[in-house]
Amino acid sequence: MRRFLKPLIWPVISGVLLAIVLLDQFPQLLGTQAPQAPDRQPLLQQPAPGPEEAGEIASSLKSTAVSRPPPELLEAAPLSRQSGPASYAEAVDKAAPAVVNIYSSRVVEREQHPLMSDPFFRQFFGDEMPSRQRMLSSLGSGVIVSEEGYVLTNHHVIRGADQIQVALRDGRETLAKVIGTDPESDLAVLKIDLDDLPIITLVDSESAEVGDVSLAIGNPFGVGQTVTMGIISATGRNQLGLSAYEDFIQTDAAINPGNSGGALINAEGALVGINTAIFSRSGGSQGIGFAIPANVAREILDELVRHGRVIRGWLGLEVQEITSDLAASFGLNAAQGVVVASVLPESPAQRAGVQQGDVLLSINGKPILDPRVAMADIADVEPDTTLPVKLMRNGETLQVEIEVGERPVPLER
Structure with a gap:
């Protein structure tokens, strides 16, 4: 018997070993599948899971994941800024026709040598005396703001001009009349008489x-x-x-x-x-x-x-801003108010009894923090209006009533 089995031992052993190797390499022969290797495609090319899939994934992970508090994230609000246009040609086409060129000219006296005024030397020139006058010209711009032909420009553009010429973008030219000027704001208004004028739109x-x-x-x-x-x-x-x-x-x-x-x-x-x-x-x-x-x-x-002029309120005061040192010298807790540097004669302030050295604390109930702001506030008050003014004099607080006057027109410089 052993003699018949002995030749079969090595083929059986070889068959078992071969079966083990095959099952190790091909486990699907047993009816089960080994885990697949992960997809090698780039992450950005993989579609994101939908809401239902994401919920399922979260549910499957909930039992195994460690519970941790969510991180506090700084989230930016969505942008609501409107993107600008690639060109502003439309805005320019709308406004540019109403912008004009202004050419102003004036005659000034030419400086001459003192000998030219001597009659002895003048007789040698006779009628060919050099002219003492010369023409000065300047240029600027303006804006047409109404169908009536009113043009806004700067006061310094037409200051002292004897003649003002306005040139429109469409090629028309005309002489302009001065309606009024305001040197204190450096604005002036001209008027031109032309038909079909382009007008600019004013915004707040x-x-x-x-x-x-x-x-x-x-x-x-x-x-x-x-x-x-x-x-x-x-x-x-x-x-x-x-x-x-x-x-x-x-x-x-x-x-x-x-x-x-x-x-x-x-x-x-x-x-x-x-x-x-x-x-x-x-x-x-x-x-x-x-x-x-x-x-x-x-x-x-x-x-x-x-x-024809700008009507502004006026008290007739010249004031100085209060510094910390001045505030301490006047016994003030803070550097607020203004010091009266001078009071103009026959001014509303003088008639109300305001004196040099007084500290103005408030006007019409509004504390004075900036001299320029206070001056602008007074300028907005209609003349003949009575304003209550709180001031300090020699450490004592006083209340005076000032009847606002009209600010005089400044002299041309």
Whole structure:
């Protein structure tokens, strides 16, 4: 028997070993499947699970995952900013026709040698005496704001002019008449008599915000109408020494000599301000320009058209800002109010008994924190109005009543 089985042992052993190897390499022969290798495709190309699948995945993991508090995430609010246009041509087309070039000229006396006034030397020249007069011309810009032909510009553009010529974008030219000027705000109103005038739209300049797109339109250096772009850099700029009443819009749109009186418009082509001045060490644009807000220009326009002048309230005081040292010397707890530096003769303040050295604390119940703001508030008061004024004199608090007068028109400089 053993003799018959012995030849079969090695084939059986070999068959068992072969079966073990095959089952190890091909387990599906037993009817089960081994785990598959993960997909090798890039993660970004795999579709995200839907809501139902995500719920199932979360449920399956809930039993095995360790419970932890969710992290506190700083979430940004969705952006609501409207994207700007790729071009501002539409805004320029709307506003530019109403922006004009202004050419003003005046005759001035030429400086001559003193000998020219001596009759002995004059007889040698006879009728060929050199003329003592010469013509000065200047250029600027303006904005047509009404169908009646009223044009807003700067006072310094037409100061002392004997003749003012206005040139429109469509090629028409005409002489302009001065309706009124206001040196203290550096604004002037002209009038031209032409038909079918383009008119600019004024916007509430209080709505202008830092970062808004601004376009400056004018006639820089007399090269012709030019448009530059920037943003509104600041609002409410004052204490620049440019005029008595300052509330400027600052822009980095390039403004150069000749832009004065031109338009500062927004991205929709509406007038935001009247370009007035630049801050420059070289005389050219350095990205700091100033414009009079449209709201101020509208008020000045109405006053000049109605009265030919701007009517402002006036007390007849010259004041000085209180510093910390002055406040301590006057016995004040804080540096508020203003010190009366002088009282003009026959002024409303003098008639009310205000004296030099008094400290004005409040006007009409409003505390005085800034002399310029206080002066602007008084200017807004209609003349003949009685204002209660609280002041301090020699450590004693007093209350006086001042009847507001009309601010005198300043002399031309």
